Structure formats: structure tokens, C-alpha cells
Amino acid sequence: MLMGWGFYIFCAFGLTTAIQLFYYLFFFRRVAYYKSPEKPQSQQHPVSVIICARDEDENLARNLPGVLVQDYPTTHEVIVVNDNSFDDTKYILAELKKTFKGLQVIELAQEAKLIAGKKYPLSIGIKEAKHEVMVLTDADCVPASEHWLFKMQDAFTNGTEVALGYGAYKKAPGFLNKAIRFETFHTALQYFGYALAGKPYMGVGRNLAYRKGLFLRNKGFSSINHIPSGDDDLFINKVANKHNTTVVLDPDAFTLSAPKKTWREWRHQKARHYSTGKFYRTSHKFLLGLYTASQFILYPLFVASLLFFDWRFALIPFVVRLLVQGIIWNKSMKKLGEGDLFPLFLFWDLWQFFYYIIFASSLWKKPRKTW
Known part of the structure; x- marks a missing residue:
């Protein structure tokens, strides 16, 4: 057995593995073994569904009927905010409104100064909402079932003010589709796990x-x-806490979106998403950063331990982590409808190392101010 710096590499690998196991056993296990709390009876609140759209005529024609035909007899409204669209969005909405009387359309004809993204149109939609419980989705999303609205609003028991749902991507052939869906699953594993841990x-x-x-x-x-x-x-980072937030993991409550079709488009999307991380609460940034760092250095330290220390000792923590991770991923993927990704489990584990390298530039690139 080699001692010296080889031993310290092995110790670093053991510590990194322990950190990873902590996240899996403390946070992510909660998703894998989650069971919806039993209720004596379900509730049906009056609900406002809010969707913001800019140049989304095709998506609205394809997806909005799925929101409008929800099996929800209680009072509800669907508000679509048309934010300065130049395509046929206005006409698509006018045609849908003839059939669906519960559809409310807000037309915005001016840009909001000094307010980036879709915050202004969303704020207008919220201001006009008639009901206290609001369910938000995007124009490129379609509910996975006709029970989506019921399942999302049913989460609002006494004290609940925020309900986190799963926004899945549609399955399609090709590696890019699987990579996008795995990244979406992995992100959900984190924000659901953290929410369930308070x-x-x-x-x-x-x-x-x-x-x-x-x-x-x-x-x-x-x-x-x-x-x-x-x-x-x-917004959720600012207002959510362990007392007012719940999760909805029922497959009927998922939404489905069409994923990006090119790596370039996906990179731009992730650049926009990652641009907000630096504004999270300090405790969240620390937990997310520690998890990412431990994930990134795990395989380099494992290989170094195999080469410069006793490979038999190096395999023990590595195999333990894989077993724990495999069990939790398997159960969580099935729960989130991504079970077809699990056969490539070992590949996805290694893929994360390369994913961080590929998308590292997204952390400092400035995203577009439009949406």
C-alpha cells in the first residue's frame, strides 16, 4: 500500500463520497420514497390558471386546449397574457375563446421598461386573477392528464402557499432528448428533495x-x-419555507413540454437558467455548490485513488455510493416517469462530470433580456 500523498488522495476521495452519500440519504431519498399524505377528503378551490405567451401561436393551438378541457367542475378561469406577439397568437386565442368561455385574454401592446423577461406580463396576469389559488404553466406545456388542475390545487391545505410540480419533457429518439430529460430529472431530484427536507x-x-x-x-x-x-x-427562493411549501409528485399532475432540438438551443436555455443561481439565499448556494463540487471531483479522485493507492480500498466507497445512488435514482426515475433512463445509470453518473465542463461557460455568460 502506498502512503504519502496517495493516501491523502484516497482520504479526499472518501470525504467526497461521504458528502455525496449525505445528499442522497438526507435529501434525495425523500423523493424516492415519497408518498402523498392521506387526506380525509379532497378539496376544490376556485383556481386561476395563468399562461404568458409571446409569439406562441403554434404552441397555443397545440397545447392550450389541454388546459381548457381539464376535468375540474369547480369555478376556475384560464388567463392567457399575450405579450406583444407579432405572429398569429391573437387570432388563435380569439378562435379558442369562441369555444371555451372560461378563457380570459389580456392583450399587452407596450413593452415594460426596465423589467426584463416575462415578469411584467405575469404580474399583469396575477393582478387580474380572480381567485386566490393560482396555477402557472407555459404556452409550450400541455398537462399530462385531464386531472392536472385538480391535483395541483388539491395540494393547498391549511397553511400551504406554494406547490411545486414536475415539468417533464416529451420523449423522443436521440441522445440529446435523453440528456435533456436526465438533466431535468436530476434538477427535480434536487428541488423536490430540498423542499421535502424543509x-x-x-x-x-x-x-x-x-x-x-x-x-x-x-x-x-x-x-x-x-x-x-x-x-x-x-421568487420561490424568496418566499418559500418549510412551513408553506409542498410538492406534487402525482404523474397526473405533470406537464409535458417539447425539448430543444439542438445543443446550441439547449445551451442558451441553460445559460438563462443558471444566471439566477447567484441570487439564491446563501445557505442554498452553499448546499448546491457543495453538491456540484463533490460530484465534479468524484471521478478524478476515484481514478487517482485507483492509481496511487490500494485499488481494493478505493472500490469500497465507490461501490457503496453507486448502490445507494442506483436505488434512489431507480425509484425516483420511476416516480417521475423517467424510468427508461435508468438502464444507462452508470453512463449518466459519469456524464455529469462532462456536463459540468460543457455547460461551465453558462455560469458567466449573460443571458438574453427577452424571453
Whole structure:
């Protein structure tokens, strides 16, 4: 057995593995073994569904009917904010409104000055919402079932002000599709796991619900209006806590979106998403940063331990982590409808190292101010 610096490399590898196991056993295990709390009876709140759209005529024609035909007999409205579209969005909405009387359309004809992204149109939609419980999604999303609205609003028991849903991507052939879906799963594993552990830090605008009163009490997006993104994750990071936040992991409550078709488009999307991370609470940045760093250096330290220390000792923590990770990934992927990704489990584990390298530039590139 080699001692000296080889031993210290092995110790660093052991510590890194221990950090990873902590995250899997303390945070992510909660997603894998999550069971919806039993309720004596379900609730049906009056609900406002809010969708913002800019040049989304094809997506609205394809997806909006899925929102409008939800099996939800209680009072609800669907608000679409048409934000300065130049395509046929206006006409698509007018045609849908003839059939669906519950559809409310807000036409914006002027750009909001000094307010980046979709925060202004979303704020207008929230202001016009008639009901306290609001469910948010995007124009390129379609509910996975006709029970989506019921499942999302049913999460609002006494004290609940935020409900985090899963915004999945549609399955298609090719590696890019699987890579996008794996990244989406991995991100969800984190924000669901943190929320279940009492440390909610983000949600996704593709499938999110919160109370109008919560939005108004916190002065909406006023503190983040200068940031291009953040209407979903930064707002939730600001207002969510262990007492007012829940998750909805029922497959009927998922939404489905069409993923990007090129690596370039996906990189631009991730650059916009990652631009908000530096504005998270300090505790969240520390936890997310420690997890990412331990993940990134794990394989280099493992290889170095194999080469410069006793390979038999190096295999022990590596195999233990793989077993724990495999069990939790398998159960969580099935729960989130991504079970077809698990056969490539070992590849995805290694892929994360290269993923961080490929998308590292997204951390410092400035995203577009439009949406």
C-alpha cells in the first residue's frame, strides 16, 4: 500500500463520497420514497390558471386546449397574457375563446421598461386573477392528464402557499432528448428533495402554483425585476419555507413540454437558467455548490485513488455510493416517469462530470433580456 500523498488522495476521495452519500440519504431519498399524505377528503378551490405567451401561436393551438378541457367542475378561469406577439397568437386565442368561455385574454401592446423577461406580463396576469389559488404553466406545456388542475390545487391545505410540480419533457429518439430529460430529472431530484427536507429553493414555471396573497405580500417581482429570469426559481427562493411549501409528485399532475432540438438551443436555455443561481439565499448556494463540487471531483479522485493507492480500498466507497445512488435514482426515475433512463445509470453518473465542463461557460455568460 502506498502512503504519502496517495493516501491523502484516497482520504479526499472518501470525504467526497461521504458528502455525496449525505445528499442522497438526507435529501434525495425523500423523493424516492415519497408518498402523498392521506387526506380525509379532497378539496376544490376556485383556481386561476395563468399562461404568458409571446409569439406562441403554434404552441397555443397545440397545447392550450389541454388546459381548457381539464376535468375540474369547480369555478376556475384560464388567463392567457399575450405579450406583444407579432405572429398569429391573437387570432388563435380569439378562435379558442369562441369555444371555451372560461378563457380570459389580456392583450399587452407596450413593452415594460426596465423589467426584463416575462415578469411584467405575469404580474399583469396575477393582478387580474380572480381567485386566490393560482396555477402557472407555459404556452409550450400541455398537462399530462385531464386531472392536472385538480391535483395541483388539491395540494393547498391549511397553511400551504406554494406547490411545486414536475415539468417533464416529451420523449423522443436521440441522445440529446435523453440528456435533456436526465438533466431535468436530476434538477427535480434536487428541488423536490430540498423542499421535502424543509429547504425549498426553487420551482419551475412550467408547473407551479402559489397563492395570490403570497405574491402581493411580497410585492411580487419588485426585488428581481432587473434580472432576465427568475420569475419562477428566484421568487420561490424568496418566499418559500418549510412551513408553506409542498410538492406534487402525482404523474397526473405533470406537464409535458417539447425539448430543444439542438445543443446550441439547449445551451442558451441553460445559460438563462443558471444566471439566477447567484441570487439564491446563501445557505442554498452553499448546499448546491457543495453538491456540484463533490460530484465534479468524484471521478478524478476515484481514478487517482485507483492509481496511487490500494485499488481494493478505493472500490469500497465507490461501490457503496453507486448502490445507494442506483436505488434512489431507480425509484425516483420511476416516480417521475423517467424510468427508461435508468438502464444507462452508470453512463449518466459519469456524464455529469462532462456536463459540468460543457455547460461551465453558462455560469458567466449573460443571458438574453427577452424571453
